[in-house]
Amino acid sequence: MTNFCSKMFGKFASYPFPQPLQKWINQGYVKIFGIDLGEFKPAQDYPTLNHLFTRELQKERFVDMQEDVWVSPTDSLVMARGKVEHNLAIQIKGMSYGVSEFLGEVVEDGYCYLNLYLSPKDYHRYHAPCDMEVVEVRYFGGELLPVNQKSLFKNHNLFIRNERVVVVAKDQRGRKFFYVAVGALNVGQMLLHFEPRLQTNARANECITYAYQEPVKIKKGREMGMFKMGSTVVLIASGVNFELEEGRSVKFGERIGSFV
Template identity: 50%
Template sequence: MRKRVVTNIISAGFGKFASKRFHPILQKFINSSYIKLLGLDMSEFKEARDYKSLNELFTRELIKKRDIDYQEDSIISPTDSLITECGKLKKDKSLQIKGMEYSIDSLLIECKENLNKIYDGDFINFYLSPKDYHRYHVPCDMQILKVIHVPGKLYPVNLRYLKKKINLFIENERVILECKNKEDRLFYIVLVGALNVGQMTLVFEKRVETNKNRELSIYKYNNLWMNKGELLGYFKMGSTVVMLFEKNSVKLDVRPGQNVKFGQKVAKWIKD
């Protein structure tokens, strides 16, 4: 049993506040204040008064249809986010941010049998700030082989913390999805928890309960397929999504410091 640290307790407490439904007048004030404070663009969403809790606002659903790149070889951004880092792995080494490496061997717990396929592959780090759309979507037609929930700490994942906290992605709580595309090319989607992210959800796996279940859990699937653009789940508050691709399987189409939107092409599969 892992012990909970202060940031996890803070996140759980904030989660209770955010989940509480206040009187409609007070809730509208809370929602409007949050929108104004962070400068949220609500043009694709309902109005502040329509959300009955702060969590409903955090996890808001798009009401306008997004343009999605449905080309067969395209990989779309799963989120609205900032690309904090991307590029080539150096064998098993990835970048948390420029100048700060970490080992994917430590990140991808319980995936040892396939890790050599990822060595020298490509990666993209997507950072969702508290003002971003908090839902994440399927980046390409894919089969989900396995989900691993790794309990951990909940340090902030903003740029300031990324630059000073070594092995941040490894220490923080995370949910790992082991996936393949239609051509059996292996890739991983890693949902990284953060301060005030009391929950990371998956629409297809209700047994994953983050910042609550403190034991490592593994879920395997025989024939679970999802289509590009489908809803995968959501963060409660901002956080990070890391994607890691099999060697020589993709060509990236983004750069560090670039802002991307869900549905936008960020890479393409390389045909054999």
């Protein structure tokens, strides 16, 4: 049912209403969610609600380019962080899930994870946290449950149940890490600029893998894709110390950790 609702909302958000009505819709959304458009175009300049959701930065962000530093890929809230132990990670305090099922492969204990929640008011594009080489993309069809705090406490194994896109990559030191975009209610689509074959919110149980003979190289801070509504990005990496505390808000480009 949540997938159907998300598709219907996606159609509404993609429809260009007459300009006066569209202006009213956009401004109402900005007001309801308290969106700061200081770095973006005015609300009335977006021809659809989806264009407002996926708005592009108009002012260049500072990105910490120190070689050993990882930066936030998103404007978001830190919901959880920690280390994988016995194949378990935390979606939110007291609620664990199986990492191997989430990623589609087994990882060793000691990998660190960081959960970044994008609310409806946030900038919805996601970027590279470090210099990276993408070797594979895995799409897992699933539900589209909300990923806000209330839903994370309510729904066991939410990250496994929800639709997700797992980007398998290597950092500049050659260590494997995982960059996971998790779908959510009203996320009509998740896009990756370098993988046009990806079609999300399609079939609930579909699993597709895209492998690359030549890795896709992406520089730190470069835009990788976007959510068409709020959602979550999960980073799971080895040899990285994620420094942010739970409950902390962070902006794309700010330091979140460093190599160890």
